[in-house]
Amino acid sequence: xISDLALPLVMGILLGGLYAMIALGLSLVFGVMKxxxxxHGDFIxxxxxxxxxxxxxxxxxxxxxxxxxxxxxxGMGMLIQRYLLNRAFRISMxxxxxxxIGISLIIQNLCQIIWSPASRALSSFYALKTFEIGPINIxxxxxxxxxxxxxxxxxxREFLKRTxxxxxxTASSQHxxxxxxxxxxxTRIYVFTFALAxxxxxxxxxxxxxxxxxxxxxxxxxxxLAFGVVxxxxxxxxxxxxxxxxVFGLSQTLGGYFLGTTAQWLVTFVIVLIILAIRPRxxxxx
Amino acid sequence: MDxxxxxxxxxxxxxxTFQALWDVSLVVNxxxxxxxxxxxxxxxxxxxxxxxxxxxxxxxxxxxDGQEISRLTPPQIVSLGLSQVPExxxxxxxxxxxxxxxMGSYNRRARTKRKEMxxxxxxxFPILEEREKQVAKTLSGGEQQMLAIGRGLMASPKLLLLDxxxxxxxxxxxxxxxxxxxxxxxxxxxxxxxxxxxxxxFQHAKRAYILKTxxxxxxxxxxxxxxxxxxxxxxFGIAQS
Amino acid sequence: xxxxxxxxxxxxxLAVIAAIMVxxxxxxxxxxxxxxxxxxxxxxxxxxxWNLLAGYSGLVSLCQHGFIGLAGYSLAIFSWYGLPxxxxxxxxxxVVGIFALIISIPIFRLRGIYFAVGTLVVPEAMRLxxxxxxxxxxxxxxxxxxxxxTILGTTGISTIQxxxxxxxxxxxxxxxxxxxxxxKLGIGLKAVRDSERTATSSGVNILNIKIYIFIIxxxxxxxxxxxxxxxxxxxxxxxxxxxxxxxxxILATIIGGMGTQIGPVVGTAIIIAMxxxxxxxxxxxxxxxxxxxxxxxxxxxxxxxxxxxxxxRVSSWLIMKK
Numbered sequence: 001x002i003s004d005l006a007l008p009l010v011m012g013i014l015l016g017g018l019y020a021m022i023a024l025g026l027s028l029v030f031g032v033m034k035x036x037x038x039x040h041g042d043f044i045x046x047x048x049x050x051x052x053x054x055x056x057x058x059x060x061x062x063x064x065x066x067x068x069x070x071x072x073x074x075g076m077g078m079l080i081q082r083y084l085l086n087r088a089f090r091i092s093m094x095x096x097x098x099x100x101i102g103i104s105l106i107i108q109n110l111c112q113i114i115w116s117p118a119s120r121a122l123s124s125f126y127a128l129k130t131f132e133i134g135p136i137n138i139x140x141x142x143x144x145x146x147x148x149x150x151x152x153x154x155x156x157r158e159f160l161k162r163t164x165x166x167x168x169x170t171a172s173s174q175h176x177x178x179x180x181x182x183x184x185x186x187t188r189i190y191v192f193t194f195a196l197a198x199x200x201x202x203x204x205x206x207x208x209x210x211x212x213x214x215x216x217x218x219x220x221x222x223x224x225l226a227f228g229v230v231x232x233x234x235x236x237x238x239x240x241x242x243x244x245x246x247v248f249g250l251s252q253t254l255g256g257y258f259l260g261t262t263a264q265w266l267v268t269f270v271i272v273l274i275i276l277a278i279r280p281r282x283x284x285x286x
Numbered sequence: 287m288d289x290x291x292x293x294x295x296x297x298x299x300x301x302x303t304f305q306a307l308w309d310v311s312l313v314v315n316x317x318x319x320x321x322x323x324x325x326x327x328x329x330x331x332x333x334x335x336x337x338x339x340x341x342x343x344x345x346x347x348x349x350x351d352g353q354e355i356s357r358l359t360p361p362q363i364v365s366l367g368l369s370q371v372p373e374x375x376x377x378x379x380x381x382x383x384x385x386x387x388x389m390g391s392y393n394r395r396a397r398t399k400r401k402e403m404x405x406x407x408x409x410x411f412p413i414l415e416e417r418e419k420q421v422a423k424t425l426s427g428g429e430q431q432m433l434a435i436g437r438g439l440m441a442s443p444k445l446l447l448l449d450x451x452x453x454x455x456x457x458x459x460x461x462x463x464x465x466x467x468x469x470x471x472x473x474x475x476x477x478x479x480x481x482x483x484x485x486x487x488f489q490h491a492k493r494a495y496i497l498k499t500x501x502x503x504x505x506x507x508x509x510x511x512x513x514x515x516x517x518x519x520x521x522f523g524i525a526q527s
Numbered sequence: 528x529x530x531x532x533x534x535x536x537x538x539x540x541l542a543v544i545a546a547i548m549v550x551x552x553x554x555x556x557x558x559x560x561x562x563x564x565x566x567x568x569x570x571x572x573x574x575x576x577w578n579l580l581a582g583y584s585g586l587v588s589l590c591q592h593g594f595i596g597l598a599g600y601s602l603a604i605f606s607w608y609g610l611p612x613x614x615x616x617x618x619x620x621x622v623v624g625i626f627a628l629i630i631s632i633p634i635f636r637l638r639g640i641y642f643a644v645g646t647l648v649v650p651e652a653m654r655l656x657x658x659x660x661x662x663x664x665x666x667x668x669x670x671x672x673x674x675x676x677t678i679l680g681t682t683g684i685s686t687i688q689x690x691x692x693x694x695x696x697x698x699x700x701x702x703x704x705x706x707x708x709x710x711k712l713g714i715g716l717k718a719v720r721d722s723e724r725t726a727t728s729s730g731v732n733i734l735n736i737k738i739y740i741f742i743i744x745x746x747x748x749x750x751x752x753x754x755x756x757x758x759x760x761x762x763x764x765x766x767x768x769x770x771x772x773x774x775x776x777i778l779a780t781i782i783g784g785m786g787t788q789i790g791p792v793v794g795t796a797i798i799i800a801m802x803x804x805x806x807x808x809x810x811x812x813x814x815x816x817x818x819x820x821x822x823x824x825x826x827x828x829x830x831x832x833x834x835x836x837x838x839x840r841v842s843s844w845l846i847m848k849k
Contacts, residue, residue: 262658266655
């Protein structure tokens with residue numbers, strides 16, 4: 001029985017890394033701008049679809065296609081924040097939220113028009129390989145997911161701690177007025193932050209697409225998952241986000257193991273609801 | 287004559303529909319320490335906020351170092367050499383003392399002078415150097431105030447605005463902080479500070495402006511002001527004779 | 528005399544329109560209009576409720592489709608026990624009300640954005656629950672789970688009957704919004720909108736107000752949903768709990784004008800017109816609606832009705848100045 005569980009346990013932890021990365025973009029934007037980007041999941045799926053398109057049309061390996069997708073998404077994020085969201089902030093409290101809903105609608109339906117509602121998956125020559133560790137066979141993809149997540153999170157952390165720009169982002173998230181007083185142009189910081197978050201979403205999308213199948217409507221589940229990871233992990237804590245991701249990863253793999261694949265998302269949703277009910281501020285917060 | 291570093295010309299300032307300042311003018315010359323006094327809610331903070339760019343004057347204008355600044359944003363004004371230390375400390379709570387100070391030198395002009403200014407700040411406030419790695423929100427009120435001032439200094443300003451430094455602090459602590467004022471001034475930084483306590487204002491400033499319900503009711507050299515009967519009226523609202 | 532004047536101004540036009548709408552099917556209008564109007568009235572009722580929640584009470588609720596699906600499924604379940612559909616609809620409404628009450632306890636501990644996403648999760652979970660649920664031997668020929676269930680006893684409902692039911696719930700929603708706005712509840716709402724802190728210190732119990740509004744919004748939305756499913760005669764989880772319901776409500780409210788009484792009517796009319804006009808373009812129409820949503824939010828933040836109101840106020844002020 002235990003050795004049976006070993007595989008879901010290990011995969012749950014590896015998946016946790018991916019989920020933490022998925023939540024990272026959401027956490028960044030929410031922490032800095034207090035904005036919940038409801039289109040976050042859809043950004044991720046868009047990236048999956050773009051990688052899919054490049055793979056099927058040009059034979060690009062999905063991970064290599066990141067070289068194109070990341071800058072593309074970064075630019076897209078900049079434009080969205082600069083021309084849409086910054087304006088919305090000045091209009092009312094609900095306006096930015098509604099804008100993200102609009103963006104979500106656009107992305108989802110754009111994907112549906114271009115690629116049809118059917119489920120897709122990203123594949124690669126290594127996607128089917130497995131690694132043997134002891135009695136269990138781990139799909140290589142999961143290891144790649146975890147590794148990519150780790151690299152991304154560490155890179156982001158270093159960026160936030162060591163560069164002036166990164167520190168400015170952190171400062172703006174802690175105290176907007178003080179940031180202005182110190183000479184930080186918070187409006188421009190927001191543009192950069194959103195672009196960064198969208199870039200991270202691009203990475204998440206490719207790795208997600210390599211691991212699972214996806215369709216234009218998969219974004220909502222990812223949004224809820226990311227949201228759950230963010231509130232459980234607390235804002236501003238990379239470690240908290242990571243641990244939280246692992247909890248959700250495990251809940252999915254173990255949930256799937258015991259209850260079947262349809263139910264595994266239900267487990268996720270129930271956990272999110274429970275966290276919201278008891279401790280919306282987060283479980284792993286400082 | 288001194289060259290005016292800061293010139294506020296006849297400004298009206300509103301908070302939404304409430305008028306906080308009426309036709310206020312003020313001058314700070316280079317190398318001066320000027321005090322802005324007045325009872326509670328007389329508009330002192332609003333004046334500082336207008337100068338630093340957080341409020342836009344509805345009428346009149348503000349010049350700094352010869353440049354028109356009333357339409358500029360706070361970050362732009364900081365880069366010109368005007369730094370504000372707000373009331374209520376307002377440090378970056380989850381950053382360390384050192385990180386807070388480094389943030390102070392964010393604007394391009396100040397970045398090159400970062401190491402230099404850091405030394406100055408540590409000389410003025412040795413306790414900040416001691417607590418370099420401590421997270422800001424765990425500091426005491428007085429230490430946070432010092433940190434806020436230090437951070438303001440890191441911007442390498444020509445003019446430092448200090449808003450209500452004594453708020454919520456024990457008198458002993460406040461005295462310590464005020465001693466630093468003249469030290470800062472001796473390094474060529476002009477100062478405009480807000481202080482309700484008259485005695486303290488007069489100890490540390492050369493000139494003062496007294497506000498009452500949004501208007502300048504008194505101004506001039508400290509020596510002259512101390513004589514003024516008007517001063518009592520401004521503070522205690524004693525009926526005019 | 529004055530009171531009578533006021534009443535007449537307020538209610539009479541509404542009553543006249545209601546009378547016209549009721550007799551419409553007999554006035555020789557093209558038969559095809561009726562189903563369109565049916566859909567229009569169903570959405571109007573729901574949009575009025577979303578406007579009440581988000582526009583007047585500051586509650587951005589994303590779980591409306593949860594109530595719609597729940598009401599629909601309740602209707603289905605009651606129909607299997609032989610209950611006539613109108614009882615099923617009413618009971619469905621009650622079920623939704625109770626459900627809303629129960630979830631309001633944890634949900635209202637959340638503020639702002641947490642509230643919005645919290646409400647988002649609920650219908651997603653519900654969809655999965657109903658997807659997995661397969662009671663054997665009931666529901667007629669459909670297998671349950673993903674393929675849904677038939678709702679028994681509804682084949683006899685004529686198009687006109689369905690139309691009248693939709694008309695009823697739409698007008699009910701208009702009346703309810705009006706009555707609430709003029710009642711103590713409405714004054715409390717206005718106070719909350721102006722300043723939550725002041726309202727609390729004046730003794731206004733904000734939480735209770737919000738919960739009442741939330742439940743009312745849920746109940747009427749559920750009612751409209753149940754009526755919709757009664758006429759559709761079957762229900763399946765993907766469309767019942769689809770986010771698209773709520774998206775349409777948001778669109779209609781924003782385009783028409785949040786926080787206005789006529790706004791929902793205008794907004795719903797536009798959205799429904801687009802919906803049917805571009806029906807064969809499916810996803811394109813939704814994409815277009817997303818673009819319109821962003822455009823309206825940025826350029827006409829008060830919606831059509833709101834902006835017209837503003838222009839009128841400004842122009843009358845200008846006239847006064849002369």
